[in-house]
C-alpha cells in the first residue's frame with residue numbers, strides 16, 4: 263500500500279531525510295517515530311506530494327508520487343498541524359466544502375459527512391461555527407476533513423498533540439477502526455505510549471535516517487528494554503554515540519594522514 267524507496271530531501275544543504283526506505287501494508291498501523299527535527303514531517307510531506315523529493319521516490323496504493331501525483335492524493339488522507347478550517351463555516355459546512363474539492367456531491371457527500379460526524383463523535387457541535395471550537399473539536403473536524411474521500415492510506419502527523427484524554431481516545435479509536443477496515447494508517451508521534459498501544463510496526467528516525475524498523479514488541483525485546491519509550495531512548499542514545507565516535511575517527515584519520523604525505527607515501 264505504501265512503498266518508500268530511497269527517499270531523500272535536502273533543504274539548502276541540510277539533509278532532512280536521508281535515503282529512507284520502508285514498506286507498509288493495508289490493515290496495519292505503522293509508527294513513524296523520532297525526536298524533534300528527525301525528519302518525520304518532511305518524509306510525510308514528500309509522500310503526500312506537498313514537497314518534491316531531492317532523490318528517490320514513493321508509491322501510494324500503486325501510484326508513484328512523481329508520475330501520478332493526482333492519484334496519490336486521491337488515495338491518501340493527510341492530517342498535519344498546518345491544515346486549517348474556515349472559522350465562519352460550521353463543522354458540516356467545512357466538510358461539505360472539502361468534500362466537493364474531492365469531487366463528492368449530493369447524497370453520497372451528505373451520507374459521508376453524517377458517517378464521520380458519528381464516528382468522530384461530533385454530533386453536539388456539527389452545526390456550530392468552527393471559529394469558537396476547542397482544540398479537540400477542531401482536531402476532530404480536521405481529521406474528518408482529511409479522510410472525507412475515504413482514502414486507502416491515512417497519514418496522521420501528531421494527531422493527538424494538544425488534545426485532552428477524551429478527544430485523544432476518539433482519535434485512537436478511529437485509527438483502530440481504520441485498521442480493521444483494511445486501511446493503512448501511518449502514525450507520526452512523539453507519544454511513545456500511544457505508539458506502543460497502537461502500532462504493529464515502528465520505524466525510528468534520527469537525523470533523517472531510519473535507525474530501527476521492526477514489530478513494536480521486537481523493538482523493545484531486542485534492546486532488552488521493557489517498553490517502547492526506553493527502547494527509543496536507548497536507540498537514539500546509541501546512534502548519538504556512534505555519530506560522535508565517527509566524528510572522532512574522522513579527526514583521527516586526518517591526523518594520521520599527515521605524516522604519510524610528509525614522507526611522500
Ligand SMILES: Nc1ncnc2c1ncn2[C@@H]1O[C@H](COP(=O)(O)OP(=O)(O)O)[C@@H](O)[C@H]1O
Nearest residue numbers: 273276278296297298299300301302303304305
Ligand atoms: N521548509 C523547510 N526549510 C528548511 N528546513 C526545513 C524545512 N522543513 C523542515 N526543515 C528542517 O528539516 C529537519 C527535519 O524537520 P521535520 O521533518 O519537521 O522533523 P520532525 O517532523 O521529525 O520534527 C529539521 O532540521 C528542520 O529544521
Ligand SMILES: [Mg+2]
Nearest residue numbers: 302303304419
Ligand atoms: Mg514533525
